[in-house]
Amino acid sequence: MWHKFNEVSYAKVVWRLGLSFLCSIAPFAYMQDSVWSYLLKPFKWSSTSVQYDTHTFSGTWNQVASDSKQPWNNVSPSPFTFSQNNSSANDVYLAYIDGVGGTQAFTGYVCSPSCVAGASIIRATIRFDSGESWYTDSACVVPSTSFDSRSIGTHEFGHAAGLGHSSASGNPTMYAYSSLGTCHLRSLETDDQNGLNAQYP
């Protein structure tokens, strides 16, 4: 390899280096544009197949969890998937957080050895606020006084996958704030998909 470098002219080497430099930075320069605003946690799962436990849920909420994880499973080409297995330690459940408004849900991480750059997530739990005014129907007709469980659920499964909040325009699912009476976070935007593809190529 090194020998071959010596065989080409100096000008060609400089040209090739310059070209390869431009080619290597171009996509990243583009990704730093505001359009590409997903944020990855500095830690992630070591496996691309992650299971979760919803055994405390009713049938309605089981369906909410299933529908909420599905958009992430559909992201291509990422091989990352969530699947239900009630023996999993990744509990998804309803518990009181702070009542109507405020915080709708939390995702908590446990990492090995600690949640620092390069670490692996070994457990993620999603807690929905049982005191919230939830809309749990599948139809996208959310009352103005309720939060859409599938929208919040899809956002939380994104956290569980290792994504942070996005500052992209265009209503990404991983946007930092939730709103009453809307269901647009159910479907992933390009920014969300790019985030998962970057975390699990």
Next chain:
Amino acid sequence: MKLFGLCRSIFIPASLGVLLGITASCLVPIQSDGAATKPLRTVSGSHAPELVEGSHEYVPYQRMLAEADVIVAAQVASIGKTKWNQDNGDYWEETLKKDGYETIVSALPYYEVTFVVEEILSDSRNLLVEPKLTLIVLGTSPSDNEVSSNQLALQPGDQVVVFSEQREIGWRTRPATYDEKTTSIEVGRKQVMTFMGAPGTSHLVKEEDGLFHAPPNAPEQFTPISLDALRASVNP
């Protein structure tokens, strides 16, 4: 010629090194939050979450001006470390069994933010009992953890206007129980003062121009406002 060959042998690997370095530096801001540089507080042998991310309702400033229980002009006195939702602040967890499966119910992290009140703009329910306001914020403290985008970005000494409300939060006062009817887990509750809406946006910060500005991460355009104008807005 030998000198030229020597230059080439130094230049080419050096160029490759520079190329790799620049490419790596391009990757850093995209692939990580870049803030988690120190080990976080852990609880040995437990399932304590080191970090939580949440969904928070965004409450517009006009609504906070109209509906907050307590609005004060104040100075940030302290931002506490992460504690857990029971009276002694220690981490707790319990294992609930149902249908042969287990759920590990773990503590919720919280931290306290204390303000020295300089002026009360609104306190219609007489909730302030001293010239100090301590808010409970659910989540991991920015003072010992990575900062997420809707977490608090205040520092002690900051001059602020704070929008707060009284709210009941999950607080462990008894063993966890599972309610078959609501399919939810309950550990008890406690009445606290907290920010109204998302912690990172439920305040205004006084800047060098003497006006109060919304934090940069607030999702609405908010025209910086003077304290006099805020007084007039709160008590029209």
